[in-house]
Amino acid sequence: MVRLAKIKVDPAQLHLYNSALKEQMATAIRLEPGVLTYYAVADKSDPSRITILEIYADTAAYKAHIETAHFKKYKETVEHMVKSLELVDVELIAAARQPGI
Numbered sequence: 001m002v003r004l005a006k007i008k009v010d011p012a013q014l015h016l017y018n019s020a021l022k023e024q025m026a027t028a029i030r031l032e033p034g035v036l037t038y039y040a041v042a043d044k045s046d047p048s049r050i051t052i053l054e055i056y057a058d059t060a061a062y063k064a065h066i067e068t069a070h071f072k073k074y075k076e077t078v079e080h081m082v083k084s085l086e087l088v089d090v091e092l093i094a095a096a097r098q099p100g101i
Contacts, residue, residue, distance in 0.1 A: 001059050005052040006086040013081040014048050020081075021050075024074035032068065034061025055092070 009017045021040060028035040037055035042048075056062040065071055 001056040001062050002090050002092045003054045004088040004090055005054065006088065007050045007082055008084040009048045009050060010081050010083055011048040017078055017081045020074055020077045024070055027070040028065060032065055035065055
Protein backbone atom coordinates (compact mmCIF):
# COMPACT_ATOMS: atom_id res chain seq x y z
CA MET A 1 0.00 0.00 0.00
CA VAL A 2 1.41 3.36 -1.03
CA ARG A 3 0.00 6.68 0.10
CA LEU A 4 0.85 10.35 -0.09
CA ALA A 5 -0.14 12.57 2.80
CA LYS A 6 -0.31 16.23 1.79
CA ILE A 7 -0.27 18.39 4.90
CA LYS A 8 -0.52 22.12 5.50
CA VAL A 9 0.92 23.06 8.89
CA ASP A 10 0.49 26.27 10.86
CA PRO A 11 3.78 28.06 10.05
CA ALA A 12 4.09 29.30 13.64
CA GLN A 13 4.15 25.69 14.85
CA LEU A 14 6.25 24.15 12.08
CA HIS A 15 9.25 23.33 14.29
CA LEU A 16 7.02 21.54 16.82
CA TYR A 17 5.20 19.70 14.03
CA ASN A 18 8.43 18.52 12.41
CA SER A 19 9.70 17.21 15.75
CA ALA A 20 6.49 15.24 16.36
CA LEU A 21 6.55 13.87 12.81
CA LYS A 22 10.17 12.74 13.04
CA GLU A 23 9.50 10.99 16.36
CA GLN A 24 6.44 9.18 14.96
CA MET A 25 8.26 8.11 11.79
CA ALA A 26 11.31 6.79 13.65
CA THR A 27 9.15 4.87 16.12
CA ALA A 28 7.01 3.33 13.39
CA ILE A 29 10.03 2.15 11.41
CA ARG A 30 11.65 0.75 14.57
CA LEU A 31 8.58 -1.06 15.93
CA GLU A 32 6.42 -1.96 12.93
CA PRO A 33 7.79 -4.39 10.33
CA GLY A 34 4.82 -3.56 8.06
CA VAL A 35 5.85 0.10 7.79
CA LEU A 36 8.39 -0.14 4.98
CA THR A 37 9.22 3.45 4.02
CA TYR A 38 8.58 7.02 5.07
CA TYR A 39 9.85 10.10 3.27
CA ALA A 40 8.74 13.55 4.41
CA VAL A 41 9.55 16.58 2.28
CA ALA A 42 8.76 20.29 2.58
CA ASP A 43 8.03 22.61 -0.29
CA LYS A 44 11.05 24.91 -0.66
CA SER A 45 8.84 27.93 -1.38
CA ASP A 46 6.53 27.18 1.58
CA PRO A 47 8.04 24.82 4.20
CA SER A 48 4.67 24.54 5.94
CA ARG A 49 3.45 22.47 2.94
CA ILE A 50 4.64 18.94 3.68
CA THR A 51 4.24 15.79 1.62
CA ILE A 52 4.86 12.36 3.12
CA LEU A 53 5.41 9.23 1.01
CA GLU A 54 4.32 6.21 3.04
CA ILE A 55 4.84 2.61 1.92
CA TYR A 56 3.29 -0.25 3.87
CA ALA A 57 3.59 -4.01 3.33
CA ASP A 58 -0.18 -4.13 2.76
CA THR A 59 -3.46 -2.58 3.84
CA ALA A 60 -3.48 -4.62 7.05
CA ALA A 61 -0.11 -3.11 8.02
CA TYR A 62 -1.52 0.39 7.47
CA LYS A 63 -4.63 -0.39 9.53
CA ALA A 64 -2.43 -1.75 12.33
CA HIS A 65 -0.20 1.33 12.12
CA ILE A 66 -3.01 3.83 12.69
CA GLU A 67 -4.04 1.92 15.84
CA THR A 68 -0.61 2.09 17.51
CA ALA A 69 -0.01 4.21 20.59
CA HIS A 70 2.75 6.20 18.89
CA PHE A 71 0.57 7.12 15.90
CA LYS A 72 -2.31 8.14 18.17
CA LYS A 73 0.12 10.26 20.23
CA TYR A 74 1.32 11.95 17.03
CA LYS A 75 -2.25 12.68 15.88
CA GLU A 76 -3.17 14.12 19.27
CA THR A 77 0.02 16.21 19.43
CA VAL A 78 -0.38 17.75 15.97
CA GLU A 79 -4.16 18.09 15.97
CA HIS A 80 -4.07 21.88 16.36
CA MET A 81 -0.97 22.33 14.17
CA VAL A 82 -2.39 20.79 11.00
CA LYS A 83 -4.52 23.16 8.95
CA SER A 84 -5.35 20.63 6.22
CA LEU A 85 -4.69 17.00 5.36
CA GLU A 86 -5.21 15.22 2.05
CA LEU A 87 -4.54 11.48 1.81
CA VAL A 88 -3.92 10.19 -1.71
CA ASP A 89 -3.64 6.47 -2.41
CA VAL A 90 -1.29 5.85 -5.34
CA GLU A 91 0.05 2.90 -7.31
CA LEU A 92 3.79 2.30 -7.27
CA ILE A 93 4.87 2.19 -10.91
CA ALA A 94 8.58 1.61 -10.36
CA ALA A 95 11.30 2.01 -7.75
CA ALA A 96 15.03 2.43 -8.12
CA ARG A 97 17.79 3.02 -5.61
CA GLN A 98 21.50 2.72 -5.27
CA PRO A 99 22.67 -0.71 -4.02
CA GLY A 100 23.26 -0.82 -0.28
CA ILE A 101 20.92 2.05 0.54
